[in-house]
Amino acid sequence: MENVAIIGASMTQFGQRDSWVRELLAEAGTACLDDAGVAPDAVEHLYVSNMASGEFEGQTGVPNALAHDLSAVPAYTARIDQTSSSGSAGVYHAWQSVASGSSDMTLLVGGEKMTHKTTAEATDVIASLTHPVEYKQGVTLPSFAGLTARLYLDTYDAPRESLGKVAVKNHKNGVDNPKAQFQKEVDLETVLESPIVADPLRLYDFCPITDGSAALMFCPESVAKEYADDYVLVSGVGGATDTHVVHERADPTTMRGVVESSDQAYEMSGYGPDDIDVAELHDMFTILEFLQSEDLGFFEKGEGWKAVEEGVTDRDGELPINTSGGLKSKGHPLGASGVAQAVEIYEQLQGEAGPRQVDAEVGLTCNVGGFGNCVITTILEQA
Amino acid sequence: MENVAIIGASMTQFGQRDSWVRELLAEAGTACLDDAGVAPDAVEHLYVSNMASGEFEGQTGVPNALAHDLSAVPAYTARIDQTSSSGSAGVYHAWQSVASGSSDMTLLVGGEKMTHKTTAEATDVIASLTHPVEYKQGVTLPSFAGLTARLYLDTYDAPRESLGKVAVKNHKNGVDNPKAQFQKEVDLETVLESPIVADPLRLYDFCPITDGSAALMFCPESVAKEYADDYVLVSGVGGATDTHVVHERADPTTMRGVVESSDQAYEMSGYGPDDIDVAELHDMFTILEFLQSEDLGFFEKGEGWKAVEEGVTDRDGELPINTSGGLKSKGHPLGASGVAQAVEIYEQLQGEAGPRQVDAEVGLTCNVGGFGNCVITTILEQA
Numbered sequence: 001m002e003n004v005a006i007i008g009a010s011m012t013q014f015g016q017r018d019s020w021v022r023e024l025l026a027e028a029g030t031a032c033l034d035d036a037g038v039a040p041d042a043v044e045h046l047y048v049s050n051m052a053s054g055e056f057e058g059q060t061g062v063p064n065a066l067a068h069d070l071s072a073v074p075a076y077t078a079r080i081d082q083t084s085s086s087g088s089a090g091v092y093h094a095w096q097s098v099a100s101g102s103s104d105m106t107l108l109v110g111g112e113k114m115t116h117k118t119t120a121e122a123t124d125v126i127a128s129l130t131h132p133v134e135y136k137q138g139v140t141l142p143s144f145a146g147l148t149a150r151l152y153l154d155t156y157d158a159p160r161e162s163l164g165k166v167a168v169k170n171h172k173n174g175v176d177n178p179k180a181q182f183q184k185e186v187d188l189e190t191v192l193e194s195p196i197v198a199d200p201l202r203l204y205d206f207c208p209i210t211d212g213s214a215a216l217m218f219c220p221e222s223v224a225k226e227y228a229d230d231y232v233l234v235s236g237v238g239g240a241t242d243t244h245v246v247h248e249r250a251d252p253t254t255m256r257g258v259v260e261s262s263d264q265a266y267e268m269s270g271y272g273p274d275d276i277d278v279a280e281l282h283d284m285f286t287i288l289e290f291l292q293s294e295d296l297g298f299f300e301k302g303e304g305w306k307a308v309e310e311g312v313t314d315r316d317g318e319l320p321i322n323t324s325g326g327l328k329s330k331g332h333p334l335g336a337s338g339v340a341q342a343v344e345i346y347e348q349l350q351g352e353a354g355p356r357q358v359d360a361e362v363g364l365t366c367n368v369g370g371f372g373n374c375v376i377t378t379i380l381e382q383a
Numbered sequence: 384m385e386n387v388a389i390i391g392a393s394m395t396q397f398g399q400r401d402s403w404v405r406e407l408l409a410e411a412g413t414a415c416l417d418d419a420g421v422a423p424d425a426v427e428h429l430y431v432s433n434m435a436s437g438e439f440e441g442q443t444g445v446p447n448a449l450a451h452d453l454s455a456v457p458a459y460t461a462r463i464d465q466t467s468s469s470g471s472a473g474v475y476h477a478w479q480s481v482a483s484g485s486s487d488m489t490l491l492v493g494g495e496k497m498t499h500k501t502t503a504e505a506t507d508v509i510a511s512l513t514h515p516v517e518y519k520q521g522v523t524l525p526s527f528a529g530l531t532a533r534l535y536l537d538t539y540d541a542p543r544e545s546l547g548k549v550a551v552k553n554h555k556n557g558v559d560n561p562k563a564q565f566q567k568e569v570d571l572e573t574v575l576e577s578p579i580v581a582d583p584l585r586l587y588d589f590c591p592i593t594d595g596s597a598a599l600m601f602c603p604e605s606v607a608k609e610y611a612d613d614y615v616l617v618s619g620v621g622g623a624t625d626t627h628v629v630h631e632r633a634d635p636t637t638m639r640g641v642v643e644s645s646d647q648a649y650e651m652s653g654y655g656p657d658d659i660d661v662a663e664l665h666d667m668f669t670i671l672e673f674l675q676s677e678d679l680g681f682f683e684k685g686e687g688w689k690a691v692e693e694g695v696t697d698r699d700g701e702l703p704i705n706t707s708g709g710l711k712s713k714g715h716p717l718g719a720s721g722v723a724q725a726v727e728i729y730e731q732l733q734g735e736a737g738p739r740q741v742d743a744e745v746g747l748t749c750n751v752g753g754f755g756n757c758v759i760t761t762i763l764e765q766a
Binding site: 001045051052054055058059060061063064065067068072073074075076077078079080081082083089092093095096097099100101102125128129130131132237238239240241242243244245256257260261369370373374376 | 384428434435437438441442443444446447448450451455456457458459460461462463464465466472475476478479480482483484485508511512513514515620621622623624625626627628639640643644752753756757759
């Protein structure tokens, strides 16, 4: 089977946008066509990663609208939804479309428009992904995060400050990302004294609500050579669920979806955790960066917090994590986030990350749906 | 690349159900596991075809819930949405998952729960898939159907009665489908005198609003041989969009998505229209059966109505169409319909269709998203 390549990437400004999701998708899609040098009529499949355009905007059928807006008709289109991991699910299905021979040119565009809703309204849409029993008890994702953070700190003797340092690091990275929602540093004191949301987590332990879109162009490696000298290969991809009822998990500080999906991606790629030079993890809540960095095999269980304390995951550390600013600083437009993670890795591997650039040949993304209810891990490398 | 096989199929009772979509999906999924003889932990990918569980029920993350309900964790899950063609889009992505080597056992379950909403509410959710300009003018899918039917009758000198005969035929077929929403014959007079909905179309020219679910099990042919002596192969599949704005189409009596998607499916399979022994078409409106039967190449343009008049598409005709009863009689739970079309073809090819059985080695399904905004055609054959 031929290798699958990525030959173009784009993302819109993330933040509070005066555009509907359809416009955001068209903006990122157009920019990706330009970046890849691909004509709209060369696109054979067009996938949209999006969780809830119907709930947020009363607008469905968005992929068909996008085919129109990009002049990509008669490309086949579909919407891929895997809640907050819709973006990487889109990467998985885009990869499959090329690897199966169904498409020689697949454009993936992820996006979400959320900020026109109140925080309560947006949280309610997101919370509808949880088990009805949990949902009806009012257990939203932030409350799971607070409970898990408390357990993690207690179990592994981690200081509360270490969680805050995730926010500080990712905000620092975001300063150099002109597309990030927040481009400002925060100091540890600000994080630790921000309002409590779900004890012990405070406002700065959470990602914001965001509008935005991101896009990637996939094709067989033989086709990639016609378009570009440098491109990126999808070396590994895997996806896995964990229990839908979070309280059924034997150890809530381990995310089975991360373990299983990364096992698949490592096996497919032939790489292991030690081979990863840069990673984008799903820091919807600061605690999630610890859990993922451990369950991906980067650090021993219970020691992810030490890596942050020691600067290992800083931009100039041994394994930079969330050089883009992460969901924390860059923002989290649900369907866009997994795509935007891969956009950052693509730019790092292509040497296009500007002031955020690190030395990297192999990168990884980990995109978490729900509270780890489904997780997708991808591994990308320089061709 | 290895052939992709279908080794199990199921569908729930269609109609007005006292179950939420999650329960309907679990019912069809469990029955499909049983039919295929596959243990839940052998399922590697689990796809849900569903358009609007969030809009209809305020419930998202349904694929993760289903993995829980079927004991299929840690299978990778995703929701595939392509509006009213979500079911066949699911078939396409399930095929890709196996053909790409990502999964050796993919369970696809399509479903929708709609009847707890009023017709106006359900129509409003469905209408949100159209272009906003059309939507805001109140042009819903039934009105497109009325306009197209008028144009077709005028252009091709077809009698109004021929449309009514589609309803009569499909209701007659539905009598022998115990899972169909309507299991009763209707006579032509009843159809022609039913209330006008969108002139010239009347109530009996439209499919009902339906609850239901259907499922299929996909695997490589080498794996299929371990589970079954008889199975079905996916020989061809294709998908294509048409203009998102319906009034931009040069000839509204031709559905470009049908033409393009079937061209792809025919080319992939090596079969042509003359090789098809039985077909399930998307008769959401009676007029659509004419358009598809022509654009698939079964009949000359403007002559699909004659085939119905002459009995060619009857169960005992030369090319039986909608032996299941079609959407018209069986019902149309959006995300389930494309899957249920393939379930009927599967049963016909396996000789399991009981009183509906026809002589068939190769079958076809055509599933229409929106008003042809995106169409998926699949070709299945006996192994």
